[in-house]
Amino acid sequence: MMLTLLISGPKQPGNDIDVYLEPLIDDLKSLWVGIRGVYDAHNGEYFTLRAALMWTINDFPAYGNLSGCVVKGYGERRTRLPPGPWNLSRAEKREICNSFYGMKVPEGYSSNIKNLVSLQDSRLLGLKSHDCHTLMQQLLPVAIRSVLEKPARYAITRLCFFFNAICAKTVDVSKLDKLEEDVVVTLCLLEKYFPPSFFDIMIHLVVHLVREVRLCGPVYFRWMYPFERYMKVLKGYVQNRTRPEGCIAERYIAEEAVEFCTQHLSDVSTVGVPSSQKMGVSKPLSGCTNTEEVLPYIEQHMIHIKTAYPKFRKRTKWLQDKHNSTFIQWLRFKVQSELEEDNHGVSENLRWLAAGPNMAVPLYRSYLIKGIKFNIKAQDDVRTTQNSGVYLLAHTMQVASAKDKNPILSNMGFYGVIQEIWDLDYQKFTIPVFRCDWIDSSGLVVDELGFTLVDLSKIGHRNDQFVLASQVKQIFFIDDPMHRGWSVVLSMPNREYNDVIGDEVLGDVIIECEPFTRGMPNVDTFDELMGELGGQNIRGGCEDIWIE
Structure with missing residues (x-):
């Protein structure tokens, strides 16, 4: 016979457990009063039952009451746990949440980060698996730039850089050995700053990810995002819940037939069907x-x-x-x-x-080219997404100063924000061009971790503001929590398909994130930083953790 007794934790009787259990013991003593014995149904006879307490299963606080073990400490100093290098203060938690709350990413990049942040509780809620990957690969290193001590922050950043590298669309096999060595060092650094309870089996599995890439190829061929999203599409086919398989099969066959027929009617104008926003843009040269x-x-x-x-x-x-x-x-x-x-x-x-071109130039607020949607800055200001950032890599002159008469020709990167979208009409074809506000070279900095920082208020290159839409790459800017007034530049992955009329149902085109830097923070840097901190892992200026 097993008797289960639940005792509330914070308000448990403690050493007075005998008083708490006295009514139960009295009931157990009177359980057999007036009974001749226990009836054996198999043999059809009565016998005397003798019981003994074999053992008890107790939690850790119960050891202090039953065995006299020390479980509560001997004073105020033993009940206060000093903050470790991983602990965040309330102000730092609010700062991280405010950083996530203010992020605006391009359309189709991830979920709206603003809807995932609870400022009241300083927590992230409702994250999907793709959102976790997006945060881990690109957004988290930016959000923690102004919190934690540098050693702990750099260790977390190294882990984010690792996931950013293995999720790339193109994998350099010659660099996998170095990447595998780096992740081992990264885990060792995490062990210096995080408690042992953090390192469960999931943290250990990170060591084997590089081996999986070496044996199976790039990660995006094996993750489940397209299949999970397509299951949602198939679920929408079900109209009769008693016959789900038949509904899916019939709907799939019908869509296949309609898609085949529409290929022969692509040049026919529809009647009663409003044109898509993507149809209003002519094909650019x-x-x-x-x-x-x-x-x-x-x-x-x-x-x-x-x-x-x-x-x-x-x-x-x-x-x-x-x-x-x-x-x-x-x-x-x-x-x-x-x-x-x-x-x-x-x-x-x-x-x-x-x-x-024709002197009458139409202006657009949005433009779709190569599967990527671009907006003007005024359009982004009233939306929850950001599609106005562009990056141009051009072979141009590098001028040292205003008096430099012999500049050097080389590749230079330019960061800008789209202000206007022009569609130049050459009668037989059109060429879309963007008029951008380009960031001056004085407002461009690359920090020690490889992050590109720009000051959006420093506008330059006013004599050459126009660029072909086919020559730019989409980027987006996130406010730098460490340096007020500066923004961190993050890249939008390329989509390897032509312009498609219709909505992307699956949304599986995001297959990689551009790496921040070619390498990871050097391990020697951690030793120097620990020397500056005096070799202590106890944080200052952070709330203590009290153990009840």
């Missing part, structure tokens, strides 16, 4: 094709300038400025002269480019 056709004329124009102005042949900056101001007129005259000479080498696209 590829920026690569445009550059290939105009590139020979750019070289010819540079030679023409050097010949016309021999005194400025060695002044690279002056030649480039002259080229920018006179190339359009020269190209129009050059193409016209070639057409008069019956030169059949001039393509039709080049003819329209030389003639110039």
